[in-house]
Amino acid sequence: MSCPIGLFYGSTTGNTESVAELISEQIGFDKIHRIDIAADGLDSLSEYEHLILGIPTWDFGELQEDWADMWTILEKAELQGKACAVFGLGDQIGYSEWFLDAMGLLHDRVQEQGAVMVGYWSADGYNFEDSKALTEDREQFVGLAIDEDCQHGETQGRVQQWxxxxxxEFGMS
Ligand SMILES: Cc1cc2nc3c(=O)[nH]c(=O)nc-3n(C[C@H](O)[C@H](O)[C@H](O)COP(=O)(O)O)c2cc1C
Known part of the structure; x- marks a missing residue:
């Protein structure tokens, strides 16, 4: 029997991987499959009706390298009607003008493929110049915002609440 939730992530220095593990622990390891896209790719994306996608931002607003490598696959993915939440990692002080941009790019990409997006998150409690991961009214992020560089102490609580x-929102509680 397949797991109800597929969590796909890319991680260059391990922070997103750690948060993916925290999320799995919080939701329950039996309910979630954790997939490092650098090792296993995105082939199994269509097997899940509920998706969580994790991405850090690199190099002034760019996609993390593994997601960048698989972007064309994502452009062909059939995600119609699937429920999808994104989480992103970034550094609001070091890269304040590009905070979490990649999460915004990933959100927009999967939404265009037909996914129903959930997991929006208040932008209160963060301090940055700009982000492509904000909603139009700039009050929310389009997914969970994690900053291991500047707000590590907040991560556990944020993950639990999200x-x-x-x-x-997945109708699983
Ligand atoms: C060279 C470099 C560039 C970065 N660029 C950005 C950026 O543009 N925006 C942002 O929010 N964070 C940026 N970051 C911060 C990373 O996203 C952050 O450290 C993240 O936790 C890394 O996740 P990972 O370990 O899963 O790769 C950058 C970090 C480095 C070292």
Missing amino acids: CQQILN
Whole structure:
């Protein structure tokens, strides 16, 4: 029997990987398959009705390298009607003008493929210049915003709260 949730992530220095593990722990390892796209790619994306996608931003607003390598696959993915939440990692002080941009790019890409997006997250409590991951009214991020460089102490609580939220939105709580 397949798992109800597929969590796909790319991670260059391991921070996104650690957050992916925290999310799996919080949701329950039996309910989630964790897939490092550098090792296993995106082939199994279509097997899941509920998706969580994790991406850090690199190099002044760019996609993390593994996601960049697989972008054309994503452009062909059939995600019609699938429920999808994104989470992103970035550095709001070091890269304040590009904070979490890649999460915004990934959100827009999968939404264009037909996914129903959940997991929006208040932008209160962050301090940055600009981000492509904000909603139009700039009050929310389009997914969970994590900053291991500047706000490591917030991560555990943010992950816990967000996991409750998305389980509700997935209709699984
Ligand atoms: C060279 C470099 C460029 C970065 N560029 C950005 C950026 O444009 N925007 C941002 O929010 N964070 C940026 N970051 C911060 C990373 O996204 C952050 O450290 C993240 O936790 C890395 O995740 P990973 O370990 O999963 O690769 C950058 C970090 C480095 C070292």
